[in-house]
Amino acid sequence: MTTRDTTVAVFRPDDERLRDAVELVESLGATPVADPMLEVRETGASPRTDADYTVLTSKTGAEIARETGWEPGETTVCAIGSATAGALREQGYDVDLVPDEFSSTGMVELLAERVDGARVEVARSDHGSQVLLDGLEAAGAYVHETVLYELVRPEGAGGSAELAASGDLDAACFTSSLTVANFLAAAEERGIRADAVAGLADAVVGVIGEPTRETAESEGIAVDVVPENADFDELACAVVERAAPTYHD
Known part of the structure; x- marks a missing residue:
């Protein structure tokens, strides 16, 4: 798989945080899947x-x-x-x-x-x-x-869950326990929760912090990446590197 083929879900609120997340994932050579899971x-x-x-x-x-x-x-x-x-x-x-x-x-x-x-x-x-x-x-x-x-949870959120369920999501960056809960709720509404969780098992799942890891794992989601610092940029870089380790080439 080339890095450009690597799809990475980001769940930031639909403001500058989402725009920055998309730009960062693109700068790393991957394809962002913008799916805001939080609305302020x-x-x-x-x-x-x-x-x-x-x-x-x-x-x-x-x-x-x-x-x-x-x-x-x-x-x-x-x-x-x-x-x-x-x-x-x-x-x-x-x-x-x-x-x-x-x-x-x-x-x-x-x-x-x-x-x-x-x-x-x-x-x-x-x-x-x-x-x-x-x-x-x-x-x-x-x-x-x-x-x-x-x-x-914003109305219409959950496109990334559909991708996960169909096996078309390569990585996901969860930034809080609530983004995990809302991802699963969106999947549940679509009747694809089990398939979405199974799809994440084949993807690289990154989370910010131990509380988010605990939430994900309690819901059956295996966690692959927890950055040392609670920082989205660090999370995204680690997730993309894990999903497509040749992106530095």
């Missing part, structure tokens, strides 16, 4: 301004925080991951803390010795991990969660 719906809420620590977990959250006019004041701004930190800085915010491990667990480990008795604001989507809230509360923090946006 803003709630209109803004992070609280009276917290000692404020945790943001995504690039989308950083952008929405700015749109709502949020100003950090004296709060310590914490970002899960370099992408979130970069997005916050792009929006004009200073970032004080970023965990070494880009995950809810990593953030809990970073803050555990700091937040006893402190007010911690967690601003994120409606599908955030309970691990973050429980871990901070166990560390003695007074935790408040603000849902900045909801994540829903």
